[in-house]
C-alpha cells in the first residue's frame with residue numbers, strides 16, 4: 035500500500051521538462067463554478083494506485099463537487115481528470131472505470147438486493163452464469179447472502195449500506211469514490227462499517243477516494259487526508275502530518291483539539307498576542323505578519339515553560355479515564371484546553387492556574 | 401333536569417367515545433344520499449321495465465341489438481383510449497421536464513398547466529372552434545397567405561375531437577404524473593450511470609420504471625374522464641363522433657327514457673370501474689393518492705423488467721445516433737423545445753379568444769377588423785347573461801362553503817385516524833371524481849325530480865358540492881399532512897379542549913389550505929356544466945349553461961366576451977388559491 039506525501043506525484047521529467055503524471059488518478063486545475071458561486075476552485079491532486087485518500091472538510095466545502103467532477107456526473111468548468119495517464123475529461127460517466135457509493139446509498143427501490151448488485155454487470159453485458167456467480171460471492175463478502183431476494187426498503191440502514199458497497203465492489207472498478215457512506219449510521223455501526231470498508235479496500239486493492247466530515251473517521255481510515263475549506267484544498271498529507279504540522283489555523287482547528295493564539299509576528303522568533311508575547315519554535319517562518327500559534331492540549335502543562343505562559347481560571351474538569359481534560363477561561367473569557375496525564379496533579383474548579391508549553395511543541399500557522 | 405344531565409355525562413364518557421372518524425360522518429351521509437344512492441338508483445332503473453315496473457333486461461338487449469348504440473359505445477372507448485394515449489405521450493415529457501426544474505421555477509411553470517386545467521371546458525372548446533373552424537384562425541391564415549386554396553376540414557371530424565380532447569386532458573395527465581416524478585430520487589439515475597448504464601438506458605431502466613405508477617394513474621384518470629365527455633364531441637366532432645354521454649343526454653332530455661339512460665350509464669360506470677380494478681391489480685389503487693407502489697410479483701415483474709431492458713437498449717443506441725447526428729447542444733434543446741411547444745398548445749388557443757372578444761365586427765373573424773368593447777357591453781346589458789352570472793356566483797359561493805366544511809372535517813378525521821376504515825372512507829370521498837359526471841348528473845336529476853329540487857338553487861348547490869368534495873378533501877388533507885400534529889398535542893397538554901384546539905391552533909395554521917380548498921371548490925362549481933344542464937331549469941340558468949345553449953344555437957362574439965370573463969374569474973381565483981396553498985404549506 036502506498037503511503038506518504040510522495041505518493042502519486044506529478045513530476046517534471048529531467049531532460050524534457052515535460053510533466054510526467056504519476057499516480058492512478060490525477061486531477062489538474064480542476065474547478066467548477068455555478069454562475070456566481072464557486073463550488074470548487076481550480077485544484078490539483080494526485081492519488082496513488084491502491085491509496086485510501088479522504089476528502090475532509092466542513093459542509094459546502096466542495097467535497098461532493100470534487101467527487102462528481104472525478105466521475106463525470108458534473109461537467110468541469112476547467113481542468114482535467116487523468117486516470118492511468120489517459121485524459122478522461124470528456125469521457126461520459128458510464129464509460130469511466132469508476133465506482134461511486136452515494137451518501138444515501140441510491141439503491142434502486144424497484145430491484146431486489148441481488149438485482150441491484152447484478153445491475154453493473156448486466157450493463158457490461160456479462161454472461162448470466164458469471165453474473166450469478168459474482169453476485170453470490172459478493173453478497174457473501176458483505177455477509178448478506180440470506181437477503182438476496184429482499185427489496186431495499188426491507189433492509190436496515192446498515193444492510194442497505196452494505197448492499198451499496200457490494201454493488202460498487204462487484205464490478206471491480208479500479209477507482210472507488212465514496213460520498214459520506216456512513217453519514218446516516220449510528221456511532222456503533224459506523225465503527226463496524228469503517229473496519230468493513232478497510233477490509234474491502236485491502237482485499238480489492240482498489241484506489242479509494244472517501245468523503246467525510248468526521249475528522250476521527252478520516253484519521254482512522256486514511257493513508258492521506260485532503261483537507262478542504264471554502265472550495266479549496268487547504269492541506270494535503272498523512273493524518274500524522276496534518277495533526278502535527280497543520281499549515282493553517284483552520285487545519286489545526288478542524289482536526290483534533292487546538293489552542294490557537296492569534297497575533298502578529300515580529301519577523302523574528304516571537305508572536306505578539308493579546309495574551310502576551312510568546313516564543314516561537316526555532317526556525318518558524320510565516321508569509322504574513324498576521325499569524326497564529328497552535329498548541330495541542332497534550333503539549334500544555336501547568337506552569338511556565340520556555341518563557342511561554344498564559345494564566346486563567348479553571349472552569350471545567352472532564353475526567354476521561356486515561357487522561358483528564360482541564361478547561362480554563364483566559365483573561366478575555368476564551369477557553370484553554372489542557373490534557374493532563376494520569377499522574378499529574380488535578381487543579382480544583384475556579385482555581386487560578388498558569389499554563390505553559392515548550393516552544394518547539396507549538397506550531398506557527400498562517 | 402339536572403338528574404338527567406348528571407346521568408348523561410358519565411354515560412358519554414364511557415360508552416360513546418367521540419373518535420376522530422365521527423368528523424367524517426356528515427360528509428359520508430351527504431355523499432350516501434346525494435351520490436351513492438342516486439347512482440345506484442339509476443343503475444337499478446336500467447333493469448326495470450318502464451311500462452309495468454317489473455324486472456327486465458330489455459334496455460341492454462336493445463343496446464346489443466342496435467348498430468348505432470354499439471357504434472357509439474365503440475367510438476366512445478376508442479376516443480377515450482386514444483385521448484389517454486396521446487395525453488400520456490405529450491404529457492410525459494412535459495411532466496419530466498417540470499419535475500427536473502428547481503422547485504421555485506417549477507412552481508411558476510406549473511401555472512402553464514394549472515391554468516388550462518382549471519379553464520372551463522366550454523371556453524377551451526369555444527376557442528378550438530374559433531381556431532379550427534372553416535373560416536377559423538388557421539384556415540383564414542393559411543388561405544390568406546396562399547398556402548392552400550381550400551379550407552382544410554379541421555372541425556366536425558375525428559381530428560377536431562382528438563385535438564379538443566387531448567388539449568383538455570394533457571393538464572390532468574401532467575398533474576397526475578408530476579408528484580410521482582418529483583418523488584423519484586434523481587441520484588438513482590446518476591447511480592445507474594456510474595454503474596455503467598448509458599444515460600438513455602439509465603432513464604428507461606430506472607426513472608421510467610419508477611414513474612410507471614404515475615403514468616398508469618394518469619392514463620386511468622384521463623381514460624375515465626374522457627369516457628364521460630360530451631362538450632368536446634358535441635362541438636368539435638361530427639355525427640360519426642357521437643359519444644356515450646351525448647346519447648345519455650338525448651335519452652333523458654328529449655325522450656325521458658330513464659331505463660335506457662340508466663343502462664347506458666351503467667355501461668359507462670362499468671367501464672370506469674373495470675379500468676380502476678385493472679389498475680388496482682397492477683399497481684395498487686393507493687398510488688393515486690401518493691402511496692408507494694407494490695412491487696408486483698414473479699413472472700409479470702420479470703417480463704416487465706426484461707421489456708424495459710430491451711427498450712432501454714434500443715433507446716440507448718438511438719440516442720447515441722441522434723446525438724452524433726445533431727450534436728450535443730441541439731440535443732440538449734430537444735426536451736425544452738418540445739415542452740414549450742406543448743405549453744403553447746395548451747395556453748395559446750384560450751388566449752386567442754381575448755382579441756376576438758374586443759372585436760368591432762359582427763362576426764368572429766380573425767384578425768379582428770377593429771377593436772371595441774361593444775360585446776362586453778352587450779353582455780353586461782343583457783339581463784339573461786347577468787342573471788346567469790349572478791346565479792353562478794351565488795351557487796359557487798354556497799358550494800364552496802359547503803364543500804370546504806365537509807371536506808375539511810373529513811380531512812381532519814382521516815388525518816387523525818389510523819384504522820383500516822380510513823383508506824376505504826378516503827376512497828369513497830374521492831369516488832365522485834372517478835364516477836363519470838354524467839352518471840352523477842342523471843342520477844341526481846332523477847332523484848331531484850321527485851323531491852322537487854329540479855330548477856332550484858339548492859339542487860344545484862347540492863350537485864356541485866358532491867363534485868367539489870374530492871378537491872377540497874385532497875387540498876386540505878395535503879396541508880394537514882405537513883401540519884405538525886404535535887402542536888395539537890401541545891395545545892392539549894396546555895389545557896385546551898378539542899374545540900379550542902381546533903379553533904385556536906389547527907385552523908389558524910391551516911388557514912391557507914382552507915382558503916385554497918374554498919377557491920378550488922368555487923371554480924369547480926363556477927364552470928360546471930353537466931349537472932347544470934339537467935338541474936338548472938329552463939329560464940333561470942347558470943353561466944356555463946347559458947354558454948352551452950348559445951353555442952348550440954350560434955357562435956357569436958358575445959360568447960367570446962363571456963369566455964374572457966369566465967377565464968379571468970377562474971384564473972384570478974386559481975392564482976389566489978395557489979398563493980394561499982403555498983403560503984400554508986411553507
Ligand SMILES: Nc1ncnc2c1ncn2[C@@H]1O[C@H](COP(=O)(O)OP(=O)(O)OP(=O)(O)O)[C@@H](O)[C@H]1O
Pocket residue numbers: 068071072073074091092093094095096097098099100247
Ligand atoms: N447544482 C448546484 N448549483 C449551485 N450551487 C451548487 C450546486 N451544487 C453545489 N453547489 C454549491 O457548491 C458548494 C459546494 O457544494 P458541495 O456539495 O460540493 O459541498 P460538500 O463539501 O459536499 O458539502 P456537504 O458536506 O454538506 O455534503 C456549495 O456552496 C453548494 O451550495
Ligand SMILES: [Mg+2]
Pocket residue numbers: 097098099213
Ligand atoms: Mg456532500
